[in-house]
Amino acid sequence: SDDEPVKTICPYCGVGCGISVQPGAEPGDMRFMPWGEAPVNEGRVCIKGGAATEVVDHEDRLTDPLIREDGEFREATWEEAYDLVVSEMQRIREEHEPDAMGFFGSSKVMNEENYLLQKLARRYGTNNVDNCTRMCHASTVWALRTSLGAGAMTNSMADLRDEADVLWIQGANPGEQHPIANSQYFRQAVLEGATVIQVDPHANKTTRSFKIDETDRHMHLQLKPGTDIPLLNIVLKTILENGWIDEEFIEQRTEGFDDLTETLEDFDKEAAAEECGVPLSDIEAAAEKYATADNAAIFTGMGMSQHTCGVDNVQNEINLALITGNLGRPGTGVNPLRGQNNVQGTCDVGAMPNVLPGYQLVDDDEARESVEQEWGFEVPPEPGLTNVEISHEAGKSVHGLYVMGENPIMSEPDGNRVEERLQELEFMVVQDIFMTETAKLADVILPATTWAERGGTVTNTDRRVQRMRGVEKVHENTKHDLDIMMEVGSRLFGDEKFRFDDVEEVFEELRQVCPIYHGMTYDLLGEEGLQWPCYEPGDEGDTFLYEDEFDTENGLGQIEGVTHQPPKETPDEEYPLVLTTARLEEHYNTGTMSRRSPTLNRQHPENFVDIHPNDAERYGIEDGEYVKLKSRRGEITLLAQVTEDIKEGVVWTTPHFAAASANRLTNDVLDERAKIPEYKAAAAEVEIG
Ligand code: SF4
Structure with missing residues (x-):
């Protein structure tokens, strides 16, 4: 019946917990129900998951399209709103060029919706399409993709819980950001004897969650912000000095080891420890724990990625895993904990300026041509602008912006300037569920449905693609993001390339152009989901990557020595x-x-x-x-x-x-x-x- 609970996925973090939503007799009665058999969390949720339904019928929901007239918003029909969006997008392309538009996808939005948004941008003639992963793990994705092969967790929460002897958590705070991963997986590993080494300038819920007993199974290296490279260089040099390397692994599966040893030859550990603000003996003790464990896993978060040296920060974690042979088997690896419930999938489906679905490079002619053949139109061959670059160009080379579920005034750095620049745009359309700080500056606002009211797929931090299912719409005049994209695409281009019967049909097209998803169908995903890569129907997906070789050009993991690069702005007399x-x-x-x-x-x-x-x-x-x-x-x-x-x-x-x-x-x-x-x-x- 209509009142049956539907099984879906929590809309908040990247752990991907399954929850049930009970519609209730009236919209305001909607409530959360546990889903006991859910694959990732077996019914457990954190405070956010339990409260997720509270905002679905909130009184602030946008219920009708809004158009700005004489500086004020007025209610409009969908017909008026679509006409304005399409005519303004056409005008911008005629008066400027396709690259004068930018498109922001969102990690809060499902795979099919982000897929259609990036297809729309490319059909429009630009690769200026990006999403908020740029602000969280772009550097991690870059380093992992270049040095190992895939921009994602190498392992899975379950194998890390069961097999890891050391959890090295640097710049991540799973006790707050991934509570169920922390309590059901990482803390379980520690209860069974694993050691946690936490590297973070801030003591937090993660720190407290591992103070389990009087044993020394938790170490906190409380470094100064921006000193992750020197700290890891101390670890690497200590490992080299003591011969705790895996020579066979280095010999057979990596290249670049000499570059690392040369980089560290004259490295002064004592001076570096001073720079980090951590006693040298503590860092050396942590190095020994990691390097002498049977299986040691690294978890990496935004404390590592959100730096001007973000790529090098993560490269140094990869160096650590490679020289100790901690990759390619359960309980090891380099594992970014992804923030939002679909941040992994938003990248997987190509809502980025340099890659098409499945991380196929835009400037790789062969890859691009195969996608073009499926789509039936040409894609520009040069990577586009990233989202912060688009904001920087607002009012200069970028004159129009299409925002789906993003709030750049709050999420991008230097928000005051972002706010000023967005006002320089000729046209901005925002598609959202609430009047955000960014939507207040829009010319058109399109009211969307929430996560609880629609179906589609999302991909969690484990690379697990899972289905979300929706209850009836709460506000009649709102529309699903997917339906809005289909309508805008069909009106803009006047053909059938944006016409689909339903969300499953969009997924069917996505899997044809996204090799890592090719083996998935809605039926095969079922209630358990599947972990990519899943190349052909029947593949079970991989719980961990790189068992035999890395996914790099020559199959070898890439080691590369890196040196300290302080933050671009350091304290001075005025700002100490x-x-x-x-x-x-x-x-x-x-x-x-x-x-x-x-x-x-x-x-x-x-x-x-x-x-x-x-x-x-x-x-x-x-x-x-x-x-x-x-x-x-x-x-x-x-x-x-x-x-x-x-x-x-x-x-x-x-x-x-x-x-x-x-x-x-x-x-x-x-x-x-x-x-x-x-x-x-x-x-x-x-x-x-
Ligand atoms: Fe939702 Fe993450 Fe909490 Fe799970 S851990 S309930 S996915 S916010």
Whole structure:
């Protein structure tokens, strides 16, 4: 019946927990139900998953299309809204060129929807299409793809729980960001004897979750932000000095080992430990634990990726795994913990400027031509702009923007400038469920359905593609993102290339152009899902990668020595503190959904900054009072939390709250290759508010 619970996937983080949604007699009655047999979480959820249905029928939902007229929004019909979107997109292409449009996909949106958005951009004639993974793991994807073969977790949560003896967690906070992965997988591994080495400037829920007993099975190396390369170089040099390398693995499965030894030849471990702010003996002890374990796994997060040296940070983790032979079997690997529920899939389906579905390079003629043949139109051969580059170009070479489920004013660094630049656009359309900070500047707003009201697939941090299923729409005049893309595409191009009977038919086309998904169908996905790569129907997918060889050109894992590159902005007299940022368990990225959830908002209704007691004393700041936090790009007012969780000289805050968003302060300087911004280190100052 219509009131039966539907089995779907939590809309928040990349763990991909299965949940059930019970529609209820009235829309407001919708509620969460556990799904006991769910493949990843077996019915358990964190506070976000349990509260997920709270925002589906929220009073702030956008219910009708809105068009800006004389500076004000007015309700419009879908017909008017579509006409305006299509005519403005056509005008921009005629008056400028196809590259004058940018397209933002979203990791909150499903595979089929992101697939159609990137197809729409390419049909329009531009590769200027990107998504928010640019801001979280673009550098990780770059390093993993180049040095190992695939931009994804090498292993799976289950094999890591069962087989890993050491969990090396650097720049990630699964206790808050991936709570079920932490409690059901990583903590279980520790209870059975594994050791955790956590490398993070901030003590957090992850730190506390592993303080299980009096044993030394948890080490916290509390380094200064931006010193991950020197810390890992100490680890690598210690391993080399003691001969804890896997010679056979290095010989048979890697290249570049000499480059690493040369890079480290004159490396001064003592000076580097000083730079990191961590005792050398602690780093050496951690190196021994990792290198002498039977199976050791690395987990990497945004503390590593969100730096101008993000690619090199992750390369050094790959170096560590390769020289100790910790790849290609269960319980090992280099494993990025992905943030949003479909951040892996959004990249897999090609919503990026340099790759087509399945990570086929746009500038690889053969790959591009095979996709063109399936689609029946040509794709521009040059990679397009990334999302931060698109924002930088707004009002210069970019004049129109299509935003599906993104909120760049809150999510991109230097938010004040983003806000100014977006106002320079000739036209912006935003497709969303709420009036976001970005939507307020749009010319047209298209009201979309939520995650609970539609079906499709999402891909979790394990590379597991899972089906989401929807209940009846809550607001009649909203539309599914997929239907909006189909309508806009059909009207723009006047042919059948954007006409599909249903979401499954879109997936069927996707799997024809995405080799790693080719073996999947909706029937084969069933309730368990499948982990890619899954090349042919009947393949069971891989729980871990690279058993026999790497997916690089010559099949070898690439070792490459890297050296310290400090953050682009370091403390000085005017801004003497290092500002670093991270997320909370109870909120989600720009807060569009979580700030509207009573359960979540009760936990953390406003932003705060962690400041060390010695710094607080110097500034005369009391715990719980309001302070101004400033950088060269702006200032915010928020509560001070005086705590030893943070290192002296460092302040820590979150991006979730519109009234005091950390991204008004962060620096928009980019990693040269992956174009990820340096969210994790900026110079800052604090004043009594
Ligand atoms: Fe949702 Fe992640 Fe929590 Fe699971 S761990 S319930 S996927 S937010």
